[in-house]
Amino acid sequence: MASLHILANPARFLKIARPLTGIFLGLGIVLIAVAVWAGLVMTPPDYLQGETVRILYMHVPAAWLGMGGWSGIAIASLSLIVWRHPLAQVAGRAIAWPGAVFTALCLATGSIWGRPTWGTWWQWDGRLTSMLLLLFVYLGYIALARADADRGGDGRIPALYGLAGTALLPVIRYSVVWWNTLHQGQSIGLTGSSIDPSLLWPLPIALGGFTFLFAAIVLMRMRTLLAQAKAEARMRRMARA
Amino acid sequence: MNQMGFVAAAYAVMLGGAGALTLISYLAMKRAEK
DSSP: OHHHHHTTSHHHHHHHHHHHHHHHHHHHHHHHHHHHHIIIIISOOBTTTBGGGGGHHHHHHHHHHHHHHHHHHHHHHHHHHHHOOTTHHHHHHHHHHHHHHHHHHHHHHHHHHHHHHHSOSOOOOHHHHHHHHHHHHHHHHHHHHHHHHHTTOOSHHHHHHHHHHTTHHHHHHHHHHHSOSSSOOOOBOSSOBSSOHHHHTHHHHHHHHHHHHHHHHHHHHHHHHHHHHHHHHHHHHHHHO | OOHHHHHHHHHHHHHHHHHHHHHHHHHHHHHHHO
């Protein structure tokens, strides 16, 4: 928690964020390139799914970041409500768009994977439907946070919405357990994985690469929002003078 | 479409979407910080 308060000063945050943006972006691009090469060239086809198993290295990171993004919004919302952290409102707004885009990418890549595997692009399955709901919840947050910022609000209403939306995360996580429908069950757990090691090894590289890219995008968006707020404050001061 | 066609489409959607989001965020940051 102490490290969060160190970043409470926007100038101090920017001093750290500027070099980190480039480092995260570089790491993300390199790891994604390795994951793409490994996923397309180095791994064998699956005995059952054939070549389409390679979609795993794109689809799983998208799902991870769609859900991880909302976890980030929840932490930012809690920081705003409990500790009044000055950067929490900016962080929540910065995470929302990338989170929504990766949720949409998860739905799109899942649909492309579903057609050759299940014979359909879409099914009102528990996992698919709950991920679609998460996309709509993201869009609601984006609209609410934008309206709150335009009205000069303190961000508490979007933060409450951000916390309430967290209820959807366990529904997505356990949807494959609660409803026995089309989407496969959990293949990676804390105790091990049902995926063959020859197919599994590029997945952590892909997850790491896209996570670094996501972090770089969030930092870029936070820097944008802070620069815009600074410019608006300067305009207001000039108008008063 | 053969299986590799679906694989190529999934990679293009994911890499294109993530790349476009990165580029838009970078350009917006550069414009705002100018």
